[in-house]
Amino acid sequence: xxxxxxxxxxxxxxxxxxxxxxxxxxxxxxxxxxxxxxxxxxxxxxxxxxxxxxxxxxxxxxxxxxxxxxxxxxxxxxxxxxxxxxxxxxxxxxxxxxxxxxxxxxxxxxxxxxxxxxxxxxxxxxxxxxxxxxxxxxxxxxxxxxxxxxxxxxxxxxxxxxxxxxxxxxxxxxxxxxxxx
Numbered sequence: 001x002x003x004x005x006x007x008x009x010x011x012x013x014x015x016x017x018x019x020x021x022x023x024x025x026x027x028x029x030x031x032x033x034x035x036x037x038x039x040x041x042x043x044x045x046x047x048x049x050x051x052x053x054x055x056x057x058x059x060x061x062x063x064x065x066x067x068x069x070x071x072x073x074x075x076x077x078x079x080x081x082x083x084x085x086x087x088x089x090x091x092x093x094x095x096x097x098x099x100x101x102x103x104x105x106x107x108x109x110x111x112x113x114x115x116x117x118x119x120x121x122x123x124x125x126x127x128x129x130x131x132x133x134x135x136x137x138x139x140x141x142x143x144x145x146x147x148x149x150x151x152x153x154x155x156x157x158x159x160x161x162x163x164x165x166x167x168x169x170x171x172x173x174x175x176x177x178x179x180x181x
Contacts, residue, residue: 093151093171096123096144101170103127104163105136111163116142119156120149141172 039047091099100112112125124143127136144150150171158169 091171091173093147093154095172096147096150097172098142098144098150098153099168099170099172100140100142101138101168102165103136103138103140103167104165105138107136107140107163109140112140112142115157115162116144116153119153121145 098116103112107127109125109127112127113122116122116125121144122142123145125140126142127140129136142153144153154169154171157167159166161167
């Protein structure tokens with residue numbers, strides 16, 4: 001109690017020390033250089049679960065830690081690059097039946113019929129749909145009259161914008177679904 005009854009007025013906590021007063025505390029610049037950089041929430045989480053969670057590895061930048069995590073086989077959501085789209089398999093056109101992929105969900109069979117009729121004579125256009133709600137799956141099959149017209153349709157319509165998406169047009173894989181000639 002004797003320490004409180006000194007004649008000096010009380011200062012607020014941290015008073016002149018915050019304004020650059022000397023004292024025993026080292027200045028902020030030297031302590032900031034020694035202290036690791038502040039980590040984000042996700043960096044703390046990944047550092048906790050990584051196999052080599054030590055203070056030295058936790059203070060690395062996100063680039064080097066993501067490289068280390070890829071080497072160790074672990075990937076984090078922030079370290080993953082954006083998912084690249086898979087290139088469709090290029091099928092040679094040997095039949096008049098064509099596969100049309102990356103199709104807008106709003107596209108109808110009549111839209112496809114009109115589009116492919118500009119290239120050649122179309123026998124049939126069929127948008128593949130889910131059975132339970134009849135919503136498009138995003139691809140279709142188009143049956144042309146001849147193989148030559150089908151080849152011309154691939155060269156002219158592949159990577160063409162149609163209803164806001166670039167079409168993927170190639171020969172159809174299976175020969176199970178053949179025309180009724």
